[in-house]
Amino acid sequence: xxxxLLAVRxxxxxxxxxxxxxxxxxxxxxxxxxxxxxxxxxGKSLTSSAVMGLLPSELTAQGEVALAGESxxxxxxxxxxxxxxxxxxxxxxxxxxxxxxxxLMRVGDQVAEVMRLHRTASGDAASKRAIELLDQxxxxxxxxxxxxxxxxxxxxxxxxxxxxxALANSPDLLxxxxxxxALDVTVQSAVLDLIDEQVTARGTGLLFITxxxxxxxxxxxxxxxxxxxxxxxxGTVDEIFTAPQHEYTRGLLAASDLTATDSRGRLFxxxxxxxxxxxxxxxxxxxxxxxxxxxxxxxxxxxxxPTTASAPEPEPAxxxxxxxxxxxxGVVKTFTRRAGLFRSHRVEALKGIDLSVRxxxxxxxxxxxxxGKSxxxxxLSGLEVPTAGAVRVGDVVVDPDDQSGLTAMRRDLQIVxxxxxxxxxxxxxVAEIIGEPLRxxxxxxxxxxxxAEEMVxxxxxxxxxxxxxxxxxxxxxxxxxxxxxxxxxxPRILVADEPVSxxxxxVRAQVLNxxxxxxxxxxxxxxxxxxxxxxxxxxxxxxxxxxSGEIVEQGRTDQVYDEPAHAYTRALVxxxxxIHAALSA
Amino acid sequence: xxxxxxxxxxxxxxxxxxSVAVFALMQILPGNAAQVAAGMSATAEDVARIxxxxxxxxxxxxxxxxxxxxxxxxxxxxxxxTGAPITPLVFNSIQVTLILVLSAMVLALLIAVPLxxxxxxxxxxxxxxxxxxxxQVGVAVPNFLAGILLVMVFSLGLGWFPSSGWxxxxxxxxxxxxxxxxxxxxxALVQGAILTxxxxxxxxxxxxxxxxxxxxxxxxxxxxxxxVHGLRNAAIPxxxxxxxxxxxxxxxxxxxxxxxxxxxxxxxxxxxxxxxxLLTVQAIVMVLVFLVLALNLIIxxxxxxxxxxxxxxx
Numbered sequence: 015x016x017x018x019l020l021a022v023r024x025x026x027x028x029x030x031x032x033x034x035x036x037x038x039x040x041x042x043x044x045x046x047x048x049x050x051x052x053x054x055x056x057g058k059s060l061t062s063s064a065v066m067g068l069l070p071s072e073l074t075a076q077g078e079v080a081l082a083g084e085s086x087x088x089x090x091x092x093x094x095x096x097x098x099x100x101x102x103x104x105x106x107x108x109x110x111x112x113x114x115x116x117x118l119m120r121v122g123d124q125v126a127e128v129m130r131l132h133r134t135a136s137g138d139a140a141s142k143r144a145i146e147l148l149d150q151x152x153x154x155x156x157x158x159x160x161x162x163x164x165x166x167x168x169x170x171x172x173x174x175x176x177x178x179x180a181l182a183n184s185p186d187l188l189x190x191x192x193x194x195x196a197l198d199v200t201v202q203s204a205v206l207d208l209i210d211e212q213v214t215a216r217g218t219g220l221l222f223i224t225x226x227x228x229x230x231x232x233x234x235x236x237x238x239x240x241x242x243x244x245x246x247x248x249g250t251v252d253e254i255f256t257a258p259q260h261e262y263t264r265g266l267l268a269a270s271d272l273t274a275t276d277s278r279g280r281l282f283x284x285x286x287x288x289x290x291x292x293x294x295x296x297x298x299x300x301x302x303x304x305x306x307x308x309x310x311x312x313x314x315x316x317x318x319x320p321t322t323a324s325a326p327e328p329e330p331a332x333x334x335x336x337x338x339x340x341x342x343x344g345v346v347k348t349f350t351r352r353a354g355l356f357r358s359h360r361v362e363a364l365k366g367i368d369l370s371v372r373x374x375x376x377x378x379x380x381x382x383x384x385x386g387k388s389x390x391x392x393x394l395s396g397l398e399v400p401t402a403g404a405v406r407v408g409d410v411v412v413d414p415d416d417q418s419g420l421t422a423m424r425r426d427l428q429i430v431x432x433x434x435x436x437x438x439x440x441x442x443x444v445a446e447i448i449g450e451p452l453r454x455x456x457x458x459x460x461x462x463x464x465x466a467e468e469m470v471x472x473x474x475x476x477x478x479x480x481x482x483x484x485x486x487x488x489x490x491x492x493x494x495x496x497x498x499x500x501x502x503x504x505p506r507i508l509v510a511d512e513p514v515s516x517x518x519x520x521v522r523a524q525v526l527n528x529x530x531x532x533x534x535x536x537x538x539x540x541x542x543x544x545x546x547x548x549x550x551x552x553x554x555x556x557x558x559x560x561x562s563g564e565i566v567e568q569g570r571t572d573q574v575y576d577e578p579a580h581a582y583t584r585a586l587v588x589x590x591x592x593i594h595a596a597l598s599a
Numbered sequence: 600x601x602x603x604x605x606x607x608x609x610x611x612x613x614x615x616x617x618s619v620a621v622f623a624l625m626q627i628l629p630g631n632a633a634q635v636a637a638g639m640s641a642t643a644e645d646v647a648r649i650x651x652x653x654x655x656x657x658x659x660x661x662x663x664x665x666x667x668x669x670x671x672x673x674x675x676x677x678x679x680x681t682g683a684p685i686t687p688l689v690f691n692s693i694q695v696t697l698i699l700v701l702s703a704m705v706l707a708l709l710i711a712v713p714l715x716x717x718x719x720x721x722x723x724x725x726x727x728x729x730x731x732x733x734x735q736v737g738v739a740v741p742n743f744l745a746g747i748l749l750v751m752v753f754s755l756g757l758g759w760f761p762s763s764g765w766x767x768x769x770x771x772x773x774x775x776x777x778x779x780x781x782x783x784x785x786x787a788l789v790q791g792a793i794l795t796x797x798x799x800x801x802x803x804x805x806x807x808x809x810x811x812x813x814x815x816x817x818x819x820x821x822x823x824x825x826x827v828h829g830l831r832n833a834a835i836p837x838x839x840x841x842x843x844x845x846x847x848x849x850x851x852x853x854x855x856x857x858x859x860x861x862x863x864x865x866x867x868x869x870x871x872x873x874x875x876x877l878l879t880v881q882a883i884v885m886v887l888v889f890l891v892l893a894l895n896l897i898i899x900x901x902x903x904x905x906x907x908x909x910x911x912x913x
Contacts, residue, residue, distance in 0.1 A: 068815055093820050101818035108816075113809040116828045117908060128817040163907040179817060 017082060019044045019219045020187055025077035027060050035060055035243045047220040049234035051227060053518040057243040058223045062189045066106050067096040102132040105180035109192035111172035115164040121175045122160025128182045147178040151208060170201035181212055187219045198382035203589035206233060225519060227270045231255055231596030239263045255597055269523040271593060272548035280530060281523040339507060339539050340371040345403035347389050363389040365563040376540040378554030380547055386563040387543045391511055395429055396420050425455060428500035432512035434492035438484040445480035448499045469498035473528060490521035501532060509541045514549060526553060547590045551575055559583045610896045617888045622663050625881045653679055675882040680874050685882045688867060693886060695765060695863035700848050703786035710791030715798025722803065737792020742851045746785035746858040753781060763860040782859040786851055790844060797840045801833040835906055842898030846891045
């Protein structure tokens with residue numbers, strides 16, 4: 015590489031007490047697309063912030079960052095001359111589309127601002143150019159969009175605005191920090207296409223930061239793998255994904271591959287990665303539905319029958335009649351939102367859901383945000399009253415007004431929530447947290463402690479965890495605590511609401527394996543809600559696909575995934591990034 | 600537009616409900632207005648005559664209707680005690696109080712916005728800590744104590760400003776201002792200290808926002824990002840607090856008018872209570888309630904100007 019666009023030499027980032035990024039060296043050639051992957055805390059975001067000169071003031075960066083055409087080390091420049099480069103020669107798109115735009119300013123003005131600031135366009139010309147840019151990022155009706163405020167746009171639309179801002183002055187380097195992590199899969203796919211298209215059209219160099227290996231494989235040519243503040247491996251996408259050299263890269267790759275399982279049908283973790291054959295080998299193996307290996311009871315891959323979306327026909331796994339443990343019939347939920355003194359408008363969150371899960375079944379519910387997944391779970395667990403329809407769990411007809419029925423139902427049905435940080439009371443010890451569901455069932459103190467001990471061991475934590483508090487645990491450990499709390503009542507049904515979506519890839523594999531083990535050991539019936547099709551495919555025997563309050567398709571997992579009958583399911587499956595798809599593309 | 604109409608309707612309904620409450624409270628109070636007006640030695644016939652004269656023998660609903668329609672035409676009636684019309688008295692004293700309260704709020708904001716912003720920017724440095732400490736002290740000092748201290752220093756000590764009294768602006772702006780400055784300062788210093796803390800935390804909050812980082816990524820320095828994108832966002836929580844504080848300030852003015860012997864609504868209210876002049880008390884309380892509600896309305900409207908999210912949600 016003779017003349018790199020960006021050269022980073024011996025970059026060290028440290029806080030007052032510790033070094034967060036150890037001497038780091040890399041270069042990006044003009045127009046090259048480099049991916050930086052790693053898990054949370056690996057230092058990948060700090061590295062990109064340092065290159066942009068956007069580090070929080072309590073952190074310091076040392077070393078050298080050089081940009082072609084600029085003399086000297088960017089890190090030693092004054093804030094003012096560094097600021098002159100940002101938004102003109104190098105730009106950045108951030109992770110959080112919801113908070114990255116000024117809520118009080120029209121988005122068109124926010125796009126025009128970056129041109130006025132660098133004097134590439136002024137006055138009306140800048141506003142006109144902003145509308146052109148909104149058109150380039152494929153916002154429908156760009157001149158109307160320019161007048162909108164951020165809260166009037168969806169997450170995907172806001173991310174398009176961010177991209178328009180970043181590209182307005184045709185920078186030489188674009189840095190994307192997890193730009194699609196907060197978006198739904200179909201939206202993510204469209205935004206990735208857009209980044210791809212715009213970067214190609216402008217010949218912009220790209221530094222793409224993500225935890226998602228499939229996304230990197232799709233967008234980038236070269237990959238750097240970062241772990242604990244160090245780059246452990248660098249190579250082309252092919253090299254990294256097919257012949258990873260470093261142990262950590264292999265572990266990450268193995269843990270990300272939801273189609274690859276070990277001899278017990280469990281996902282690979284960093285610890286067991288040495289048995290992982292690699293993404294390319296697995297690509298052929300993946301065509302054999304892996305899920306059927308774990309669902310011991312399921313019939314040998316039943317001949318896929320064509321299903322029609324309008325009338326979900328009885329599926330072998332869900333229609334065992336009397337054996338159904340959960341039965342929802344015609345469930346409708348309408349929210350009435352007041353707007354002003356006299357007006358109100360109705361939102362139909364669920365439009366007549368029929369869903370049954372037989373005892374021992376593993377039902378996955380997939381859908382994008384706003385599809386009604388969470389409302390469905392709230393109604394199933396008796397937290398919300400359906401507007402119409404009935405829910406039966408075991409022998410109990412769920413009715414929020416029937417306290418004794420609810421108590422009986424909750425003994426049978428327990429929930430693990432999405433956010434491992436917010437769903438545990440920070441002032442309760444782990445023993446109290448795990449024992450709490452037993453309190454409402456009038457279980458004595460000694461027995462509560464005994465059963466908490468039993469559960470802590472079952473979820474793979476040490477016994478001394480019982481006396482500690484949630485903040486002393488990592489996200490994965492907290493999710494184990496949540497699972498222990500859910501299982502302490504010895505329920506027959508475990509409901510999991512996106513239990514791994516907040517976790518890093520390597521931790522995700524461990525928690526999914528734990529769930530699979532516990533479901534087997536305790537003969538649980540599982541209802542698993544996720545936006546991630548891969549996770550559901552791995553864990554669930556059956557799947558229901560939701561969109562706008564309706565189940566558009568349901569059936570055996572492998573059947574739905576391999577031969578989706580509904581157009582939406584097809585779109586969802588196609589949009590879900592997988593390493594195999596990205597490598598074969 | 601519809602939201603505005605609905606907010607205005609809400610305001611009118613609240614004012615009306617308040618008038619019912621104020622009228623009812625005055626009726627519940629022990630003591631008979633006619634008895635008071637007639638004096639201690641009056642006979643039952645005197646009282647009955649006065650009741651008839653002022654219409655106090657009519658049903659309450661008619662009396663309330665009379666009072667309400669009078670007020671709508673700007674007429675608060677005639678005091679049973681002094682026999683003088685109440686309206687001019689209310690009108691004169693309201694000016695004093697409004698000038699006092701509004702200048703105090705403006706001065707408080709002039710103190711709080713720069714100091715709070717500087718305190719936020721200098722967080723973790725010694726000057727920032729000094730500013731925070733000072734505002735802490737200010738919060739702890741009651742209005743009247745600040746007033747007395749200011750009088751001791753600037754009036755008794757330095758002799759720069761008069762210690763009490765009021766001069767209307769038509770008799771000379773200089774005299775008006777010099778009478779005004781100490782009472783306004785004693786309200787504003789304390790209020791400014793309170794608001795400084797809110798401004799500081801609002802700015803600190805804003806500085807952590809993602810969109811300020813976006814502004815820097817666009818090519819702004821931290822200072823210009825804060826000035827262009829931060830301050831208007833920070834203004835929203837500050838306006839909320841300032842609105843609540845205006846009501847507090849109005850109450851504070853009642854005390855400060857006593858300290859500085861100003862002919863404001865507070866002084867008139869205290870005098871009317873002492874004279875058991877119930878109709879005047881009723882008028883002043885109603886005007887105070889109206890002012891608080893009107894100020895709240897203005898704050899709400901300001902809010903919709905500042906924040907497009909409120910505009911759309913309403």
